[in-house]
Amino acid sequence: MRKSHPIRRVVLATAATVSGVVLLLSLKPASDPGAAAAGVVPQQTVGAQESPQGGAAATGTGTVDGNPAQTEYGIVQVRLTVSNGKITKAEAVQAPKGGTSDQKTALAIPKLNQEAVAKGTADIDSVSGASYTSGGYKQSLQSALDQAGG
Amino acid sequence: MGTVFSFDVRGGEPGAVRAALEEAVAGLHRVDEVFSTYRDDSQLSRLARDELTLEECDPEVAEVLELGAEAERLSEGWFSTRYQGRLDPTGIVKGWSAERAARLLWAAGATGVSVNGGGDVQLLGVPGPQRPWRVGVSDPIRPGGLAAVISAAGKDELAVATSGTAERGTHIVDPSTGRSAITDLVAVTVVAPQLTWADCWATAAFAMGSRQGLRWLESLPEVEALLITAGDEVRCTGGLASRLG
Numbered sequence: 001m002r003k004s005h006p007i008r009r010v011v012l013a014t015a016a017t018v019s020g021v022v023l024l025l026s027l028k029p030a031s032d033p034g035a036a037a038a039g040v041v042p043q044q045t046v047g048a049q050e051s052p053q054g055g056a057a058a059t060g061t062g063t064v065d066g067n068p069a070q071t072e073y074g075i076v077q078v079r080l081t082v083s084n085g086k087i088t089k090a091e092a093v094q095a096p097k098g099g100t101s102d103q104k105t106a107l108a109i110p111k112l113n114q115e116a117v118a119k120g121t122a123d124i125d126s127v128s129g130a131s132y133t134s135g136g137y138k139q140s141l142q143s144a145l146d147q148a149g150g
Numbered sequence: 151m152g153t154v155f156s157f158d159v160r161g162g163e164p165g166a167v168r169a170a171l172e173e174a175v176a177g178l179h180r181v182d183e184v185f186s187t188y189r190d191d192s193q194l195s196r197l198a199r200d201e202l203t204l205e206e207c208d209p210e211v212a213e214v215l216e217l218g219a220e221a222e223r224l225s226e227g228w229f230s231t232r233y234q235g236r237l238d239p240t241g242i243v244k245g246w247s248a249e250r251a252a253r254l255l256w257a258a259g260a261t262g263v264s265v266n267g268g269g270d271v272q273l274l275g276v277p278g279p280q281r282p283w284r285v286g287v288s289d290p291i292r293p294g295g296l297a298a299v300i301s302a303a304g305k306d307e308l309a310v311a312t313s314g315t316a317e318r319g320t321h322i323v324d325p326s327t328g329r330s331a332i333t334d335l336v337a338v339t340v341v342a343p344q345l346t347w348a349d350c351w352a353t354a355a356f357a358m359g360s361r362q363g364l365r366w367l368e369s370l371p372e373v374e375a376l377l378i379t380a381g382d383e384v385r386c387t388g389g390l391a392s393r394l395g
Contacts, residue, residue: 123299124285124286124296124299125264125284125285126156126264126266126283126284126285126286127266127269127285127296128269128270128271128285128286128287128288128300128311128312129269129286129287129289129314129337
């Protein structure tokens with residue numbers, strides 16, 4: 001995780017177009033403290049998408065909620081608990097319910113909790129993949145990672 | 151498209167990087183306006199209906215269609231910019247636009263750039279001294295888990311693109327029949343220098359199925375891949391091991 005640098009955050013949440021493009025950015029300066037200290041970070045929100053919540057970024061401790069992500073099975077939203085810059089817990093605060101997805105979700109959520117705190121996930125910068133509920137989880141996980149900024 | 155783009159930008163002069171980011175964001179909006187097949191009034195939709203000529207479109211349309219034609223040629227039609235007779239370059243636009251955004255940020259002086267467009271990632275530079283970019287590959291069969299971690303160590307540029315069964319906007323077609331391809335794959339992840347191509351190759355290989363897909367990907371220079379079948383078997387190209395970490 002990118003924990004050791006002071007985190008500067010510029011989040012651009014654009015208006016939801018027909019295709020719903022949302023952009024998240026973490027702007028991380030180089031280790032030069034001069035560059036890190038310069039300027040104030042504005043938060044710009046344009047349009048429908050809410051700015052990210054959570055205060056984990058500044059202190060490395062707290063909870064961060066990923067943006068809710070819509071999947072064909074319903075909405076998935078991930079909450080990360082960050083302590084001293086490390087992810088100590090991951091839970092789904094919203095998960096699809098009902099229909100045949102129940103079984104998949106029941107299997108997926110405990111696994112998601114373990115995996116998100118496993119070393120592999122904690123050390124990665126980004127996630128590549130495309131599959132059903134995990135797509136929504138991954139989007140939400142990706143957004144939570146972006147916001148926690150490690 | 152419903153595509154989420156995540157940017158992770160390191161280094162560079164903050165003002166220049168911020169300006170480049172705004173330009174990259176505006177560029178992605180523009181791509182949506184111009185290329186969206188969900189919008190009747192996009193240039194692409196109008197071009198497809200012959201209401202516009204290629205010359206009347208933004209130059210990016212010709213650029214994308216030319217790249218798509220090249221991808222179609224190199225994949226022997228397993229990647230295509232046409233679907234059921236209709237013009238649809240969706241399969242190349244996402245990767246192309248994410249790569250373009252990443253290079254814009256790099257040109258502004260960033261020392262590390264990662265752009266993730268809906269699960270396809272273009273990496274440039276490094277996130278920090280002595281540390282390479284690392285991209286997890288979702289396990290399609292055990293959601294939330296990772297099938298692998300790809301490291302960009304030793305590479306100035308690397309892309310990771312995944313095609314899978316739940317991908318929106320991708321048409322998986324067998325070029326010999328023109329119909330949906332029957333494939334034993336649930337996911338293909340391609341690792342290559344440029345996302346524009348990695349995206350196309352993942353789509354093409356997915357349609358080919360695990361045996362032909364693996365053979366074909368092995369034949370491409372500078373391309374490594376991980377293929378996961380519905381039977382939870384993992385196939386890799388020979389050089390993938392050197393990319394893991």
